[in-house]
Amino acid sequence: MDNKINRSNSFYWVVFALSLFFSLPFNGTAEAQNKDSLLFVLKSHLQNDTTKVQLLSDIASGYRDTNLDSMMLFANQGLQLAYKLNYLRGEASCLQFLGIGDLRRNKFDTALKYYLEALHIYEGTNSKKSQCRVLLSVADIYDRIGNRALAIECYDKCINICRTINNLKTEGLALVDVGGIYADQSNFPEAITYYINALKAFEKLKSNEDISMTMVNIATVYSGMGNYKKAKEYIDQGLAINGVSDKEVLFSNYVNSGVAYCQMQDYTDAFKAYNKAIAIADAIGDIRWKNLCLGNIADAYYKTGNDDSALAIYTRLLKEDDQADTIIIETGKQTIGAILVKRGKVQEGITLLQEALNMAQIKQLKQSIFETARDLSDAYERLHDYQHALLYHKLYYNYYDSLYNEKTNKRILQTQFDYELGKKESQITLLNKDKEIQQSKSERQKLIMLALVGGLVLLIIISVLLYRNSLHEKRSRKKILRQKEEIQKQAQKLEELNRFKDKTFSVLSHDLRGPLGSVTSTVQMLDQDILSPEEFSELKPEVNRQLKSLNTLLDNLLQWARHYIQGHTHANPAQVNLLLAARDTIELLNDIAETKGIGINNNIPDNIEVLCDPEQLQIIIRNIVMNAVKFTPNNGCITLNAIAVEDSVNLSISDTGVGMLPEQINKLFTSTAETTTYGTDGEKGIGLGLLLCYEFVKANNGSITVTSEKGKGTTFNVQLPLGA
Numbered sequence: 111m112d113n114k115i116n117r118s119n120s121f122y123w124v125v126f127a128l129s130l131f132f133s134l135p136f137n138g139t140a141e142a143q144n145k146d147s148l149l150f151v152l153k154s155h156l157q158n159d160t161t162k163v164q165l166l167s168d169i170a171s172g173y174r175d176t177n178l179d180s181m182m183l184f185a186n187q188g189l190q191l192a193y194k195l196n197y198l199r200g201e202a203s204c205l206q207f208l209g210i211g212d213l214r215r216n217k218f219d220t221a222l223k224y225y226l227e228a229l230h231i232y233e234g235t236n237s238k239k240s241q242c243r244v245l246l247s248v249a250d251i252y253d254r255i256g257n258r259a260l261a262i263e264c265y266d267k268c269i270n271i272c273r274t275i276n277n278l279k280t281e282g283l284a285l286v287d288v289g290g291i292y293a294d295q296s297n298f299p300e301a302i303t304y305y306i307n308a309l310k311a312f313e314k315l316k317s318n319e320d321i322s323m324t325m326v327n328i329a330t331v332y333s334g335m336g337n338y339k340k341a342k343e344y345i346d347q348g349l350a351i352n353g354v355s356d357k358e359v360l361f362s363n364y365v366n367s368g369v370a371y372c373q374m375q376d377y378t379d380a381f382k383a384y385n386k387a388i389a390i391a392d393a394i395g396d397i398r399w400k401n402l403c404l405g406n407i408a409d410a411y412y413k414t415g416n417d418d419s420a421l422a423i424y425t426r427l428l429k430e431d432d433q434a435d436t437i438i439i440e441t442g443k444q445t446i447g448a449i450l451v452k453r454g455k456v457q458e459g460i461t462l463l464q465e466a467l468n469m470a471q472i473k474q475l476k477q478s479i480f481e482t483a484r485d486l487s488d489a490y491e492r493l494h495d496y497q498h499a500l501l502y503h504k505l506y507y508n509y510y511d512s513l514y515n516e517k518t519n520k521r522i523l524q525t526q527f528d529y530e531l532g533k534k535e536s537q538i539t540l541l542n543k544d545k546e547i548q549q550s551k552s553e554r555q556k557l558i559m560l561a562l563v564g565g566l567v568l569l570i571i572i573s574v575l576l577y578r579n580s581l582h583e584k585r586s587r588k589k590i591l592r593q594k595e596e597i598q599k600q601a602q603k604l605e606e607l608n609r610f611k612d613k614t615f616s617v618l619s620h621d622l623r624g625p626l627g628s629v630t631s632t633v634q635m636l637d638q639d640i641l642s643p644e645e646f647s648e649l650k651p652e653v654n655r656q657l658k659s660l661n662t663l664l665d666n667l668l669q670w671a672r673h674y675i676q677g678h679t680h681a682n683p684a685q686v687n688l689l690l691a692a693r694d695t696i697e698l699l700n701d702i703a704e705t706k707g708i709g710i711n712n713n714i715p716d717n718i719e720v721l722c723d724p725e726q727l728q729i730i731i732r733n734i735v736m737n738a739v740k741f742t743p744n745n746g747c748i749t750l751n752a753i754a755v756e757d758s759v760n761l762s763i764s765d766t767g768v769g770m771l772p773e774q775i776n777k778l779f780t781s782t783a784e785t786t787t788y789g790t791d792g793e794k795g796i797g798l799g800l801l802l803c804y805e806f807v808k809a810n811n812g813s814i815t816v817t818s819e820k821g822k823g824t825t826f827n828v829q830l831p832l833g834a
Contacts, residue, residue, distance in 0.1 A: 145168075145169055145172030145173065148165060148168055148169045148172065149169060151165060152165050152166070152169065158191055158194070158195075159195070160192075160195060160197045160200060162188075162191060163188045163191050163192045163195065163197050163200035163204070164188075164200060164203075165188075166184045166185070166187050166188030166191070166204070167184075167185065167188045167200060167203040167204050167207065169184045170182070170184040170185040170188065170204065170207040171207065174207070174210065174394075175357045175393075175394045176393070176394055177394070177395065178210075178211050178214060178215070178394065178395055178396065179395075181207055181210070181211060182207070182208055182211040184207075185204045185205075185207035185208050185211070186204070186208065188200060188203070188204040189201060189204035189205060189208065192204060198231050198234070198235060199231075199235070201227075201228075201231060202227075202228040202231040202232055202237075202240065202244075203228075205224045205225070205227050205228040205231075206224070206225065206228050206243075206244065206247075208224045209221045209222075209224035209225040209228070209247060212224065213247070213250075213251065213398065214396045214397065214398040214399070215397055215398065216397065216398055216401070218251050218254060218255050221251060222248065222251045222252075225244055225247050225248050225251070226248065228240075228244050229241060229244045229245065229248060232244060238271050238274070238275050238277075239275060239277055239280070241268075241271055242268045242271050242272050242277055242280040242281075242284070243280060245264045245265070245267055245268035245271075245284075246264075246265075246268055246280065246283060246284060246287065248264050249261045249262075249263075249264035249265045249268065249284075249287065250287070252264060253291065254437070256469070256472060256473055258291070258473055258474070261291070262288070262291070265284050265287060265288050265291075268280065268281075268284045269281055269284045269285065269288075272284065278311040278312075278314055278315050279311075279315060279317065279320070281311055282308040282309075282311035282312050282315075282317075282320060282324075283308070283320070285304045285305075285307050285308035285311065286304070286305060286308045286323070286324055286327060288304050289301045289302075289303070289304030289305040289308065289327070290327070292304060293327075293330065293331055293334070294473070294475060295474045295475065295476055296334075296475075296476035296477045296480075297476075298331050298334065298335055301331050302328065302331055305324055305327055305328045305331070306328070308320075308324050309321065309324045309325070309328075312324060318351050318352060318353040318354060319351075319353065319354045319355075319356050319359045320359075321348075321351060322348045322349065322351040322354045322359065322363060323348070323359045323362050323363060324348075325344045325345075325347050325348030325351075326344065326345060326348040326349065326362070326363045326366045326367055326370075327362075327366055328344045329341040329342075329343075329344035329345045329348065329366070329367065329370045330366050330369050330370045330373070332344065332370075333369075333370040333371075333373035333374055334373055334477075338373075338374045341370050341373075341374065342374070345367050345370055345371075348363065348367075349363060349367065357390055357393075357394070360390060361387050361390045361391070361399060364383045364384070364386045364387035364390070365383070365384070365387045365402065365403065365406060367379075367383045368380045368381075368383035368384045368387065368406055368410075369406065371383060372406075372409065372410050372413060375413075377410055377413070377414055380410050381407070381410060384403050384406050384407050384410070387399070387402075387403045388400060388403040388404075388407075391403060401427055401438060402438075404423050404427060405423075405424070405427060405437075405438050405441060405442070407423065408420045408423035408424050408427075408442075408445065409441065409445070411423070412445050412448075412449075417449045417452070417453075420445055420449065421445075421446060421449050424441075424442040424445050424446050425442075425446065427442055428442045428443070428446075439469065440466050440469040440470055440473075440475070440478060441466075441478070443462040443463070443465050443466040443469075444462070444463060444466035444467075444470075444478065444481065444482050444485070446459075446462055447459040447460070447461070447462030447463035447465075447466060447482075447485065447489075448463065448485045450462065451463070451485065451488065451489040451492065456489050456492050456493055457493075459485075459489055460486065460489050460490070463482055463485050463486050463489065464486065466478070466482050467479065467482040467483065467486065470482060476509055479505070479509055480506060480509035483502045483503075483505040483506035483509065484502070484503075484506040486498075486502040487499045487500075487501075487502035487503040487506055490502065680809070681722070681723040681726060681806070681809040681810050682723050683721050683722055683723055683810060683831075684721070684722070684723070684724060685719050685720075685721065685833045685834065686719060686720050686721075686722055686724050686727055686833070687716070687718075687719055688714050688718045688719065688720050688727075688752055688759065688761065689712070689714040689715065689716045689718065689752075691724065691727050691728055691731065692712055692714055692731050692750055693712060694728065695728050695731045695732045695735065696710050696712055696731075696735065696750075698732070699732065699735055699736060699739065702736070702739055703739050703748070706739065706742070706743075706744045706745075706746070707744045707745040707746075708739055708742055708744070708745070708746045708747065708748060709746075709747050709748070710735065710748045710749075710750070711747065711748070711749045711750065712750050713749060713750060713751045713752075714750055714751065714752040714761070715752065718752050718753075718754055718759055719832075719833030719834075720759050720830045720831065720832065720833050721810075721830070721831040721832065721833045721834075722810045722812075722830050722831070723806070723809070723810055726806040726809065726810060727806075727810075727830075729802060729803070729806060730802075730803045730806050730807060730828060731750075731761075731763070733799035733800060733802060733803050734763045734800075734803060734826045734828075735748060735750075735763060736799065737799060737800060738763060738764075738765035738767060738824070741765070741767040741768050741824070742765045742766055742767035742768075742823075743766075743767070743768070746765065746766040746767060747765070747766050748763065748764070748765045748766075749763075749764045749765075750762070750763050751764075754832055756832075757831065757832050758812075758829050758830065758831055758832050759829070759830050759831075759832050760827060760828070760829050761827070761828040761829075761830065762825055762826070762827050762828075763825070763826045763828075764823060764824070764825040764826075765823050765824055765825075766823045767823050767824055768820070768821065769818045769819050769820040769821050769822050769823055769824055770816075770818040770820065770824060771820055774818075775816050775818060778800050778804075778816060779800060779801060779803075779804035779814070780801070803828075807828055807830070810830060810831070811830075811831055812828060812829050812830040812831065813828075813829045814826065814827065814828050814829070815827045
């Protein structure tokens with residue numbers, strides 16, 4: 111599995127930028143007037159009537175893009191006066207501006223309350239055009255807080271109302287927002303369909319600003335699909351349109367072009383675009399816009415390898431903005447989690463990644479699910495938890511097919527073709543009207559239509575052939591991929607068996623030959639009367655020591671080989687009294703310890719029981735104690751303690767031995783050692799005993815850790831499940 115983290119820019123940043131454009135009421139009268147003139151008129155207007163309410167609303171609109179505090183101050187004054195006058199239209203207008211202020215400050219609950227009050231008023235007065243505008247803002251808030259079902263419901267209601275009153279402007283904006291949701295879910299064909307339908311509506315209105323905004327959004331979809339040439343064309347065309355001055359549209363264009371540049375890995379232009387967007391947010395003091403830009407910048411930093419900057423920005427956003435959008439929270443947790451995994455804090459990273467995955471699955475963010483599943487698979491692989499690693503790798507692979515299939519590319523191209531064809535047909539119709547007086551026009555039009563029909567028939571035939579060919583290629587790729595995976599598994603297994611063979615022969619040739627040779631030579635010398643019985647008696651302790659060492663080595667080797675060949679350690683857990691198990695094991699080792707004058711103190715309480723395989727528990731205690739005896743000088747001390755904590759038992763085995771360096775500790779529980787280690791009396795060993803301890807502890811749902819300092823002894827801490 112590839113551990114490299116290579117994330118794509120998520121489409122939900124695009125949706126976030128789009129929604130900023132739709133949260134505002136359209137008050138053309140207020141924007142056409144100068145707010146300074148309105149302030150002058152307000153001072154001279156002494157009556158508390160509906161005219162004053164309208165003045166306060168218009169002044170609030172004038173501050174919308176420059177000072178949110180002033181906007182909300184005048185809107186609140188207008189609202190209070192409208193309540194007294196029971197002036198419903200004024201109430202609804204002021205409520206919208208209050209909704210804007212709280213929405214831009216991420217106060218979603220109060221913003222939603224204001225908008226729903228305004229919507230209720232418009233529904234009561236049957237103001238359908240105003241209903242459409244407010245429904246866009248309400249849908250935006252629902253989407254931002256993660257209630258996508260209500261968001262879609264509001265968008266559909268808005269589109270249906272717009273079509274009954276032929277409101278192309280608001281219908282186009284709603285279509286763009288729905289297209290953003292599909293882009294968010296990586297449903298690229300549907301996203302393109304909605305964007306192009308919106309583009310058609312805006313072209314009918316000749317609304318350059320809306321056309322510009324929609325074309326830049328289309329660019330983000332193409333860049334996400336890897337069609338960078340098409341994405342660059344739409345960015346250039348969208349930004350080149352004249353007459354774009356609205357700050358919401360400019361902000362949306364800069365953010366979305368930055369997203370597209372990031373996906374093209376053009377980070378220089380991406381940072382330029384994001385900085386322009388931040389300048390707009392700072393100019394009007396909009397925290398919501400600024401946090402959006404900071405999130406995109408953090409994402410760009412992460413992609414360029416600047417983890418420190420990305421971590422700092424996301425940490426601050428999640429800490430300071432307690433009401434941040436679910437989009438920022440999900441992306442922030444995903445990025446921080448991936449960085450923590452890379453830095454070795456794997457468990458902390460997994461916690462954040464799982465939270466991010468849950469949020470992405472609720473909102474159906476395919477791209478984010480795809481990336482987070484890959485990050486989780488890599489994280490669990492680092493922990494050697496291959497079961498979970500495989501689980502998330504399957505999830506990642508499933509979304510890989512969903513996001514990058516050729517059928518999606520062709521549907522997008524077909525939608526784009528239909529749109530371009532529609533434009534060509536419109537141009538032909540206009541040309542025909544200019545030349546209706548010419549008699550030859552009818553024949554020419556027939557020829558054009560025949561050519562178009564022929565072209566469409568040919569296109570359909572080519573599409574069918576390409577589709578069938580793509581299915582065949584996809585099946586072939588899957589078959590090759592399966593074969594490749596099987597070959598890799600076989601190669602890995604062969605490599606493991608080869609290492610096992612080398613290790614086994616190394617043990618047999620190096621560590622068994624010495625003790626066997628010594629014993630054999632001694633016996634031969636005794637048989638040949640080279641040694642007298644008295645001389646043999648002097649050598650007998652050394653022979654016994656060699657035989658005990660040989661017996662232990664053979665036992666560990668056989669246990670390790672059986673485990674390695676089976677591929678797993680099987681445990682049969684039972685209730686075991688820890689004191690008795692340790693006492694039985696120590697009795698077997700007393701003779702060895704006494705030869706070095708080492709005392710073994712068993713301080714384990716008699717009332718502690720563990721849930722563990724009895725035989726494996728004795729092997730664990732025996733190997734750790736023998737290791738302590740081996741590396742403890744004469745007249746040393748070994749102490750066993752145990753304590754029950756919640757649902758587990760912590761067994762500690764400490765010695766006053768020679769201790770270890772950090773690099774030695776790191777190699778204790780691996781089979782990578784190539785040399786024999788010697789105890790304080792020259793005892794031999796290759797670390798198989800401790801490797802067995804590690805495997806048996808893990809098989810019994812426990813853990814083992816080591817603390818040691820050179821010259822000051824070593825402590826092994828074994829944690830096992832507490833018995834009933």
